[in-house]
Amino acid sequence: MGATVDIRSQIANAKRIVVKIGSSSLTGDDLRVHADRIDAFVDALQARMERGSDVYVVSSGAVAAGMPALGLSQRPKDLATKQAAASVGQVALAHEWGRSFARYDRMVGQVLLTASDAGIRSRARNTQRTIDRLRQMHCVPIINENDTVATTELNFGDNDRLAAIVAHLVGADALVLLSDVDGLYDRNPADPQARFISEVRGAGDLDDVVAGDGGRVGTGGMGSKVSAARLASRSGVPVLLASASDIATALGDASCGTVFHPGEGRLSAWKFWALYAADVSGTLRIDEGAMRAVTSGGTSLLAVGVTEISGEFHSGDIVEIHGPKGEVIGRGEVAYDSRTLAGMLGKQSAELPEDMHRPVVHADYLSNFVTRA
DSSP states (O other): OHHHHHHHHHHHTOSEEEEEEOHHHHBOTTOOBOHHHHHHHHHHHHHHHHTTOEEEEEEOOHHHHHTGGGTOSSOOOSHHHHHHHHHHHHHHHHHHHHHHHHTTTOEEEEEEEOHHHHHSHHHHHHHHHHHHHHHHTTEEEEEEEOGGGOSSTTTTSSHHHHHHHHHHHTTOSEEEEEESSSSEESSOTTSTTOOEEOEEOSGGGGTTOOOOOOTTTOSOHHHHHHHHHHHHHHTTOOEEEEEGGGHHHHTTTOOSSEEEOOOSSOOOHHHHIIIIISOOOEEEEEOHHHHHHHHHSSOOBOGGGEEEEESOOOTTOEEEEEOTTSOEEEEEEESSOHHHHHTTTTOOGGGSOGGGOSOSEEEEEEEETTTOO
16 A cells, blocks of 8 residues: 555656546537636646646647537548548647636647657657747647648557657656546446456556547547556556546545556666657567577677568668567667668678678667566
8 A cells, every 4th residue: 555655646746747638528528629628627737837847738639629610420530531620620729728728827839749750769859859948938738649640540549658658758757647537447437347446566457457449539548548558657657547527636646546656667768769659660580599688688689690671771770679470579770771681681790791790789779578678
């Protein structure tokens, strides 16, 4: 119990906190963004900021907000219509956040991101700098996926994953995921037999959990929230999953909802980016011996252990590393382009020209999903 109290206290006292609010929490039965709901959220966010915390808001709702104006009663399934709805809805959503924070003489800054903004290192750094400058200028960042220009099905997958990535980008001390459910249950909470789960310490606590989808206006659902919470916790960020109606408590003493304990140690910004956000340009398949070396941590990947490559990539690109059976092991920054590497496969360093003696992936730029080293 003490550890649970400690983790809730850690969330309650976090200096930098990312708060994600889902579409269903922002809209009513008429699918419109309701000003009174936004006001209630802003009141709680303002109270937290008055306690000295820096708050970053990840706001869903753009697609949902655009649906009524376009005569849509169900979330569109095709990408073009989703983008049209997002284009219309983003204007209304940003206006409501700005109007509400203006009651406290606070400015907001809209930050619309695509997966490439996190997946390409230079753009990720620029995103980080922009969000941090907004904080320095006492503006509240309102962050959303840029659904209007996404080239694939909502690139981040959902704003829960986006919130987890933003939490790492800004160096957050806590992540709060708010939805229309008061926490995590082992099955649909409408089931009388559903069991509430107050804390998650590791994957074993999720063995019997069955999570649902995102409903008619959202994309996330409980499954994506659990996935995002685990993603953030792997990077050392504690997570609180709670009902949006409990936002005052969630941002107060954090005595509601489900807490996800952080993993031991925080991944470096580079390793988190490489494992969970970076664009992958190709794959390397390695043999059994190389797999053991890579997953033990601290070992570079040499050409002798690489058995196959796929994709066209250049030196400095991020590649995915697969084991001998095709299992995904990790990712790393490759030191050679694909054409050069094709002629090096399986060769000892002594068999290669001197300028090809460096590792295929250096240990400093290699991270695996097994140990996260």
